[in-house]
Structures are given as C-alpha cells and as structure tokens.
Amino acid sequence: MSVLPLRNPATGETFGSVTEASPAQVDAAVAKARLAFEAWSSTSLSERLRYLTRLRHYLVEHGEELAEKISQATGKVTIEAYMTEIFVTADTIRFYEKHAPQMLAAQPVPTPLVLWPKKSYIHYKPMGVIAVISPWNYPFQLAIIPMLSALVAGNTVILKPSEVTPSTGLLIEELFAVAGLPEGVVTVLHGGREVGSRLVAARPDKIFFTGSAATGKKIMAAAAEHLIPVSLELGGKDPMIVFEDANLERAANGAIWGAFTNSGQVCMSVERLYVHERVYPEFLRLVTEKTKALRQRFPAQAEVGSMTSREQLGIVRAHIEEALAAGAKAVTGGLPQTDSMFIPPTILTDVTPDMKIMREETFGPVLPIMTFSDEAEAIRLANESPYGLNASVWSSDKQRAQRVAEKLLSGNVCINDVIISYANPHLPFGGVKESGIGRYRGPAGLQAFTHSISVIHDPGSKKREFNWYPYTEDQQLMFSGLTRFLYGKRPKWDRPTLKAIWRELKRLR
Numbered sequence: 001m002s003v004l005p006l007r008n009p010a011t012g013e014t015f016g017s018v019t020e021a022s023p024a025q026v027d028a029a030v031a032k033a034r035l036a037f038e039a040w041s042s043t044s045l046s047e048r049l050r051y052l053t054r055l056r057h058y059l060v061e062h063g064e065e066l067a068e069k070i071s072q073a074t075g076k077v078t079i080e081a082y083m084t085e086i087f088v089t090a091d092t093i094r095f096y097e098k099h100a101p102q103m104l105a106a107q108p109v110p111t112p113l114v115l116w117p118k119k120s121y122i123h124y125k126p127m128g129v130i131a132v133i134s135p136w137n138y139p140f141q142l143a144i145i146p147m148l149s150a151l152v153a154g155n156t157v158i159l160k161p162s163e164v165t166p167s168t169g170l171l172i173e174e175l176f177a178v179a180g181l182p183e184g185v186v187t188v189l190h191g192g193r194e195v196g197s198r199l200v201a202a203r204p205d206k207i208f209f210t211g212s213a214a215t216g217k218k219i220m221a222a223a224a225e226h227l228i229p230v231s232l233e234l235g236g237k238d239p240m241i242v243f244e245d246a247n248l249e250r251a252a253n254g255a256i257w258g259a260f261t262n263s264g265q266v267c268m269s270v271e272r273l274y275v276h277e278r279v280y281p282e283f284l285r286l287v288t289e290k291t292k293a294l295r296q297r298f299p300a301q302a303e304v305g306s307m308t309s310r311e312q313l314g315i316v317r318a319h320i321e322e323a324l325a326a327g328a329k330a331v332t333g334g335l336p337q338t339d340s341m342f343i344p345p346t347i348l349t350d351v352t353p354d355m356k357i358m359r360e361e362t363f364g365p366v367l368p369i370m371t372f373s374d375e376a377e378a379i380r381l382a383n384e385s386p387y388g389l390n391a392s393v394w395s396s397d398k399q400r401a402q403r404v405a406e407k408l409l410s411g412n413v414c415i416n417d418v419i420i421s422y423a424n425p426h427l428p429f430g431g432v433k434e435s436g437i438g439r440y441r442g443p444a445g446l447q448a449f450t451h452s453i454s455v456i457h458d459p460g461s462k463k464r465e466f467n468w469y470p471y472t473e474d475q476q477l478m479f480s481g482l483t484r485f486l487y488g489k490r491p492k493w494d495r496p497t498l499k500a501i502w503r504e505l506k507r508l509r
C-alpha cells in the first residue's frame, strides 16, 4: 500500500503521511455503508439534522483552528480558508436545518380530472450509498457539502478526497467522528485515482464528482457500465463582461478578486475578461494599480497565497509562456519562477481568442483582458468556450445586464458581482457544456440525492376502471368523445358519447 505525504505547498514542510486504501478496503467500505443504509435511511430527518447541528457547533467553536489546517494543506491564506470553507459549510448546514424538512417532504401534485378520485404526490427516497469524489482546490467544503447533502437525504456516504490535499481528508474524518454518526454511515477512503476508480467499480448507488472535465468523462464512462447515476461538477473558463456604463471602480475590484482569490484555483475564477473598448484604458489603469497593491505571502496579512498543486503550476506556467511568446504583454506578474509555488497575480493584455490562456482552464492567478465593441460581440466572445460554469455581466443598465446574462451559455451568472451565486444555498449550482451535468445546492440539489418516486393513490372502492378489460364499444366511444371535448378545436359533447359514459359509469360500480 502506498503512502501519501502530508505537505504544506507554501512552505514545502512535510507534516505526516496517510496510507492509501487498498482495493479490499474500498470494497469493504462500500459493503459496510450498504449495511448501515437501512438504519440510517429509516432514522427520522430531525434526528439526522441533529448530527448536523452538532457539526455546525463544532465548526463554529474550532473554525480558526480548522481554517489554519486547511491553509496548511493548500497554501491559501487563512482568511480565505475561513470564509470559503468554514463559513460556507456552517451556512449550508443552517440552510438544511431550516429548509430540508420542506424540501424532502412528500410533495402533492395536481391530478387531472379524468383520473378522479385519485391523488398524486412525489416521495423523495434516499438512493443508498453515495460516493463523493472531491478535488484539492476547496478540499474541505467541496467534499463536506455534498456529503452533508447526501446524509440529510438519508444516504450513507463514502468520501474519496483528493490525494493532493490528503490532510483535509483526515480532518473531515475526524470531524465526522466528533459528530458521532453511527458506524458505516460515513467512511473516508484516502488515496489517489486508483482508489477513486476502484470506488466507482464497487458500484455505489450514485457518484457525486467534483474535478476536471477529463476525469469527469472517465468516471461517467465507468459509471455507464452499471448505469450508476452521476453528478459532475467540472471545470470552467469563466468570462467577465464589463460594459461602458459599469461602475468601473467596483468592476476592477471584482475582477481582481474574481481572478486571484485562492490564487485563481477556483472553478468559477474570472479566466477571461472582456471590457468595452471605450472604457478599456481607464479599466486597465484601475486593475493594474489594484493588482500591484496585493500582498502575496503565507498564511496571513496577505491577499494571495501559494498554489496548491505543483502539476497545476506547470499548466499555468505553460499558458503564460505560450501567450507571451505569441505577443501578449504582462502588465503585472509574468512568467513565474520554476522553483516557487507562488505565482504573482498576472494581468495579460494583447491576448487573442486562439491562445490557450483564453481557451483552456488555466486555474491560476492570471487575468487576460480583451476588448469588445458591442453587446453582440461580447456575447459571442463569452460563449466561445467548451465550458459554461459561471459568468459575470457588469452594467448599470438593468435590462441590458439581464438580457446579456440570459444569453450566456452558463450554468450560473452574476450581475455586477463575481462567483457569489454559489454563496446563496437557495440557488442551484452546476454547469452546462463541459462544465458538468446535474445541479447541487437549492431544493433541486438536495433532491438530486434522492429518487423522486411518483405515487398515485386511488381510494380503491370501485370494482374497475374506465381503461381496464374487458374492452367495449362504449369505451371506444367514450375515449374518442372525451378527446374531442377536452383537446379538440371546438369542445362540444355529443349524445352518443354521453350515453357511452353513462353506461361505463354504471359498469364501474
């Protein structure tokens, strides 16, 4: 069995190790989770939520300490670890405490008159064992929020955290031990892609995957073998469109936060910025000035920390290198040093749509800027991407902002803000195109961890139904008459139909 070192990417310090799960351990974990499912799914929702409340209290009491550990695993500054991992998780728990009972309650739906006196409703049934496979960029919240959603909905969970940030996997394991969940309800399997693919092959009842589009495709192909449902939360190349009537000061502040927060390692980072040509010089002056004022160090008194993954650092470097070689200019930052995990916040101008920096997910602190001359061009440029996760539109004209927002091929859009749609747990989150399949968060996101069971209920007092055997001429008359009356151009009853209905009604009693 191989061992994963626990390493702080910002300092290079190694602070322990964790052993990867063996194939037998993966299979045993799935079997144990399946066994635990029956009792857990029969536990009342209020009891399940009590475990979450306990977790929320623990998060609040130990938030700073947990954030420091997350910083240590990722190289992000501690304030970001607190805001985007701890706060967001506590907020999501509170959302479930308040709204899960209503979101998971049986939902009555109307029943058409022809089906009278039946009643219909939707029952949200837990699916079984949910495999959560998570990435390294927000290693805490992108693992724990899907886990909590699955648990609230009555499922048992197996987490396979990222091998790049294994210490956060250990942290999550400890946290669930504190919550005191029954044996087998939550299992953490440490390890890399082999452990992940073994988990998929062990046939969980659903796979909730967050990571790259390339891995998402592999997981979906493997899941297809057994028709295992998947939710895929994948990458992005998010556009930001700044119109000439935008509040430029706000847009510049939003752009640098959106591009450089978490060192740009955000699936919803601003990765392409399109600014109207008329305000470009002023906007560029503002973002340049503000970027130069950013402090980069680890872990505090700074805005920007280090990169988390050395592999990703190579990709960012390659994108910057290619752009500069093809004529782009670095207004701030530039090509990072090869031996440093810190990439300085980099603004690139003179970029073109064919450069990798404008086409592929960079996932680093780089803000490439282009100009546009009218609304149609801005929409066309923004939509020219295989991805569609988040986007932002900046304008003081409400109608224009909404019109453009609705034309963007993107799962989420922010107007005069960046990334923040994710922070509202009432809103579903997810991508279009290669940014993913399915939604989580919001009612649809919680219900995605259930099977929606359609139930139709007849009082059972009549001895037969209109549509049952034996077929008669009256049934034929009745259905064609009903079709003409209910759905025809000129609804009108005719005497033979009415007589047929009368005779059929008598047959029911």
Ligand code: NAD
Binding pocket: 133, 134, 135, 136, 137, 138, 142, 160, 161, 162, 163, 191, 192, 193, 194, 195, 196, 197, 198, 200, 210, 211, 212, 213, 214, 215, 216, 218, 219, 232, 233, 234, 235, 236, 266, 267, 268, 361, 363, 389, 431, 435, 436
């Ligand atoms: P990745 O695809 O390399 O790995 C993600 C996880 O999948 C890891 O736990 C990894 O061990 C596992 N894995 C890899 N191969 C596997 C296989 N064949 N079978 C099963 N599991 C396998 O992604 P990453 O580099 O960890 O994360 C960065 C990517 O995640 C970026 O593309 C980013 O945009 C995306 N992301 C998306 C969202 C979202 O919500 N849409 C959020 C964060 C990150």
